[in-house]
Amino acid sequence: MSTLTTTAVPAAAPTPAVRPVYRVTGRRVLRSEWAKLWSLRSTWITLALALVFLVAFGLIAAAQYESRFSSGRHMDADFADSTAVSLSLFGTNFAQLALGVLGVLVTAGEYSTGMIRSTLVGVPRRLPVLWAKAAVFGLIAFAVGLVGVFTAFPIGSGIVSSTPAAIGISDSGVLRSLLGAGLYLGLVGVIGVALGALLRSVAGGISVLVASLMLIPGLTSLLPSSWQNHVKLYLPSEAGQSMFELHHGAHTLTPTAGLVVFLGWAALALTGAAWRLARTDA
Amino acid sequence: MIEATQLTKRFGDRTAVDRLDFVVKPGSVTGFLGPNGAGKSTTMRMIVGLDTPSGGTVTVNGRRYAGHTAPLQEVGVLLEAKSVHPGRSAFAHLMAQAHTHGIPRRRVEEVIELTGLQSVAKKRAKSFSLGMGQRLGIAAALLGDPATIMLDEPVNGLDPEGVLWIRNLLTELAADGRTVFVSSHLMTEMALVADHLIIVGQGRLLADTTVHDLVRRAGGDTVSVATADPARLREVLAGPGVEITGRGGEEELYVVGLTAREIGLKAAAAGIALFELTARTVSLEAAFMELTKDSVEYHGTTEISARAAA
Numbered sequence: 001m002s003t004l005t006t007t008a009v010p011a012a013a014p015t016p017a018v019r020p021v022y023r024v025t026g027r028r029v030l031r032s033e034w035a036k037l038w039s040l041r042s043t044w045i046t047l048a049l050a051l052v053f054l055v056a057f058g059l060i061a062a063a064q065y066e067s068r069f070s071s072g073r074h075m076d077a078d079f080a081d082s083t084a085v086s087l088s089l090f091g092t093n094f095a096q097l098a099l100g101v102l103g104v105l106v107t108a109g110e111y112s113t114g115m116i117r118s119t120l121v122g123v124p125r126r127l128p129v130l131w132a133k134a135a136v137f138g139l140i141a142f143a144v145g146l147v148g149v150f151t152a153f154p155i156g157s158g159i160v161s162s163t164p165a166a167i168g169i170s171d172s173g174v175l176r177s178l179l180g181a182g183l184y185l186g187l188v189g190v191i192g193v194a195l196g197a198l199l200r201s202v203a204g205g206i207s208v209l210v211a212s213l214m215l216i217p218g219l220t221s222l223l224p225s226s227w228q229n230h231v232k233l234y235l236p237s238e239a240g241q242s243m244f245e246l247h248h249g250a251h252t253l254t255p256t257a258g259l260v261v262f263l264g265w266a267a268l269a270l271t272g273a274a275w276r277l278a279r280t281d282a
Numbered sequence: 283m284i285e286a287t288q289l290t291k292r293f294g295d296r297t298a299v300d301r302l303d304f305v306v307k308p309g310s311v312t313g314f315l316g317p318n319g320a321g322k323s324t325t326m327r328m329i330v331g332l333d334t335p336s337g338g339t340v341t342v343n344g345r346r347y348a349g350h351t352a353p354l355q356e357v358g359v360l361l362e363a364k365s366v367h368p369g370r371s372a373f374a375h376l377m378a379q380a381h382t383h384g385i386p387r388r389r390v391e392e393v394i395e396l397t398g399l400q401s402v403a404k405k406r407a408k409s410f411s412l413g414m415g416q417r418l419g420i421a422a423a424l425l426g427d428p429a430t431i432m433l434d435e436p437v438n439g440l441d442p443e444g445v446l447w448i449r450n451l452l453t454e455l456a457a458d459g460r461t462v463f464v465s466s467h468l469m470t471e472m473a474l475v476a477d478h479l480i481i482v483g484q485g486r487l488l489a490d491t492t493v494h495d496l497v498r499r500a501g502g503d504t505v506s507v508a509t510a511d512p513a514r515l516r517e518v519l520a521g522p523g524v525e526i527t528g529r530g531g532e533e534e535l536y537v538v539g540l541t542a543r544e545i546g547l548k549a550a551a552a553g554i555a556l557f558e559l560t561a562r563t564v565s566l567e568a569a570f571m572e573l574t575k576d577s578v579e580y581h582g583t584t585e586i587s588a589r590a591a592a
Contacts, residue, residue, distance in 0.1 A: 022352040022383040022426060032381035039374035040367065110367070117332060117365040118375070118422060122382045124331040124348035281333040 026132070029123055033132040037140070042105065047144050050098035050185075054148030055155075057091030062156035062165075069163045084167040085177050085246045088156030089149060092181055092244070096188045096213060099141040103192020104205035106137050107273070111200040120282050130277055134193045134270060142186025149178045173246050180244035180255055187266045188213070188240070194269035198276050213237050236265045283308050284329060284357075284430065284463060288338035291324050291485075298324045300485035301338065306463045306478075308429065311456045313476030314465035317574050321485040322465040323362055326434050330359050342430065354383050354426030360419040362434040368408030372399055372418050375407060379422055393421040413444040420451065430461040437471055449475055469570035483574045496569050505542045508533045508558035509549070518552045519545060533557065 037043050065087055068075050107130075110116040123129050153169065160166055167174060191212075196205040213236060220232045229251045232238055242248055242258030253261060284306040291299040299321040306312045316322050327333040329340050331348045339346075342356050350356050366375050376390045394403050397417040402410065407418065416436060423431055433452075437445045452475045455462050466472050472479065473493050481489040481496075489496065497503075509515045512535050516526050519537060528535035537545060542561045549556050 019355070019427065020385075022355050022385055024352060024382050025384070028382050028384050032378050035374065035381055036367075036370070036378045039371065039378065040369045042369060113367045113369075114364040115367040115370075117361055117363065118379060120332060121330050121359055121361075121365075122354055122379050124350075124353050126348075281327075 024123055024125075024128075026128055029128045029132040030136060032122070033129070033136045037106065037136060043102065046098050046102040046105075047140070050095040050102075050141075050144055051148050053094035053098060054091040054145070055152045057094055058088035058149075058152030058156050059159065061090035062087040062159040065165055066160050066163055069160075069165075082165050083246055084153070084157035084160050084165050085174055085244075087160060087165060088152040089177070089181050089244060091148065091152065092145075092185065095145065095148060096185060097210070099144065099185055099189045100192040100209045100213065101206055103137055103141065103189040103194075104196035104202060104209060106133050106193050107196030108200055108202045108205045109196070111196075112202055116282055126277050126282075127274055130193075130197055130270070130274055133197075134190045137193050138186045138190040141189030142182050145182035145185030146179075148185075149181045153178055167246075176255060177244045177246050180259070183259065184240050184243045184262065187262055190266045191236070191269050194266065194273040197273035198269065200276075213240075234261055236262060239265070283344070283461065284340065284342055284432075285344075286325070286329075286338065286340040289325065289328060289335055289340050290337035291321070291328060291333060292336040298485050299328070299335075302482065302485070302487050304480045304487060304490055306430070306461060306480075308461045309456075309459050310477045311452055311462040311464065311475050312478040312480060313472035314463060314480050314482070315467065315469060315472055315570065316465075316482040316488075317467055319484075320467075320482045320574075322467075322482060323434055324485075325482075326359070326361070326432055326463075326465065329432065330357060332361075352383050352426065354379070354385070355428055356426075357430045357432055358423030358426060358428040359431075360416070360423045360433040360436055362438065364415070365422075366407045366415065366418060369406055371404050371406055372410075372421070373403040375418065376421055376425060379425055383426060385425060389425065389427070393424045396424060397421040412439050413441065413447075416440060416444065416448070428460075430463065431455055432463045434465050435467070436464060437466065437468070445471075469566045473566045481570070481573060483576070488573050493566065496573075497566060503538070503541075504562045505537045505540065505545055506558065506560050506562055507535050507537060507542075507545055507549075507556060509535075509554055509556050511554065514552070515549060515554055518548050518554065536562075 061082075062084070065075075065079065065082055068079075110119055119129055120126055157167060157169070169175060192205065192209055195208050196202070199205045199208065217232065217235055217237045220228050220235070223231060233242070233251060233253050239253055239258045239261035242253040243255055243262060245252060245255065248254050252258075286302050286304050289299055289302040290297065302321075302325060314322050314325070324333060328335050329342060329347060330353075331346070342350070347353055347357065370378070373390065373394065376393065377387065380387070380390050394400055397420055399414065399417055399421060402414060407415065410418065420433070420436070423433070436448045440448065452462055452464060464472075464476070477492060479489065479491050479493060479496060480487070481491070507515065510533065512528055512533055515535060519526060519540060524537065524539040526535055526537050542559050546556065546559055
């Protein structure tokens with residue numbers, strides 16, 4: 001360390017007068033990414049949209065269930081099995097799209113606008129930018145998810161309080177499910193950020209995101225049925241779902257296993273993104 | 283100070299930058315000249331680490347750009363391509379850049395004022411004209427108060443007012459004692475601001491010279507003179523350092539080493555009548571085109587470019 005300090009002195013010497021000493025640090029890169037995110041109108045709009053999806057669709061599902069139950073109309077088996085948790089988390093499917101797409105925009109949007117050049121000229125070591133973007137946006141998506149589900153659940157469970165779906169926040173597994181949903185949405189945000197950085201294209205990032213969260217699960221039905229259940233439960237969509245499922249069945253992972261698998265997918269996407277960012281010209 | 287050693291960049295089998303060696307010395311304006319596609323932008327992108335060299339090295343103040351703890355304080359760069367998110371305001375863009383280095387808000391306001399962006403600082407960049415966008419890019423380049431400023435084709439596409447603004451800015455920056463490295467494909471523009479010239483064509487170094495030397499090398503200041511008796515005039519003008527050329531049987535001579543005034547006086551003293559006496563200063567543009575004629579990426583009709591050069 002002594003060599004570092006001694007070389008620092010002559011390096012600073014040629015510049016005359018008093019120059020402020022600036023320095024790029026991890027915290028400052030985080031600060032910069034935080035500021036960048038909030039200074040775009042699309043951030044506010046998309047986050048608001050995600051929140052609306054979460055709350056509105058959760059409440060609509062709960063209200064639908066309640067009206068069918070009280071009028072005695074027929075319900076599909078799936079719908080009849082609903083709980084206050086599954087009903088009020090109904091909006092997660094839509095909110096994940098909004099948050100995932102915004103995640104893609106956070107990185108791929110910089111490539112499409114050219115902003116990435118400014119970003120990397122400021123932080124030429126590059127990787128701190130990716131970590132900062134993933135952390136900042138992951139946390140924001142997590143926070144929005146939490147606010148959404150913790151708004152939707154109390155109201156939703158109130159709506160269905162006199163039906164078989166009734167369940168309270170203190171019941172076993174409820175709090176864990178709600179937290180799991182928030183965590184899931186945060187990680188979807190991280191995956192969006194990673195896909196955007198990996199593909200450097202808004203359209204490409206969104207396509208892969210939608211495909212992996214919504215389309216691929218449907219394709220597994222093409223596999224031989226003996227494989228289906230084994231493969232399917234490790235897919236990002238399925239593993240993610242099991243993070244906030246109140247009860248896990250024979251063909252789903254436990255919430256913890258789901259979290260681990262989903263974290264694995266997020267880490268894989270981030271690794272790919274880091275590799276491309278570090279290796280290829282911007 | 284920017285030092286490139288055998289700097290090379292290949293894209294597939296095309297070599298964009300071919301073993302460039304040059305040094306941009308502190309405290310001067312160095313022009314980086316070359317026709318379109320000569321590798322100027324790629325070279326500048328390699329200097330700030332946006333592109334990785336395929337071979338060779340380039341350092342900024344003795345170290346790789348990415349190796350500095352505060353890169354924005356070493357080199358400020360204005361790239362040719364747009365580097366701003368159109369949805370962000372000028373102020374927010376600069377502030378985000380400033381955050382990475384811990385540059386205070388005060389400095390952001392300073393560069394906004396310096397570039398005359400006060401009235402539009404809170405507007406989104408998508409509403410900016412080309413000239414304002416350029417000012418924003420320069421504000422970002424000045425943010426870290428770097429001793430070296432690098433600008434890629436700063437006057438491209440600007441209106442005359444914008445061109446003048448850039449020209450004055452470059453002169454001011456140099457007067458501040460900063461190193462200015464500025465690329466252009468317009469020789470005339472460079473001649474007005476640059477002391478030193480690095481000329482490239484097809485990725486190769488064609489000349490590392492000064493404006494003055496370039497003119498001299500390209501033919502210097504020739505005077506053409508016509509008279510009825512060129513042989514006698516030759517005798518009269520001959521002397522040390524004077525070079526006279528002309529075709530046999532023609533009245534016109536080309537003289538290097540004497541001014542038109544000196545030739546006129548000598549001819550008058552000798553009683554020789556002159557029909558024509560013209561100083562033919564080789565224009566910088568012609569000197570530049572002569573130098574780069576073999577390396578322009580796309581030739582127009584050769585006939586026309588040859589005439590334009592003459």
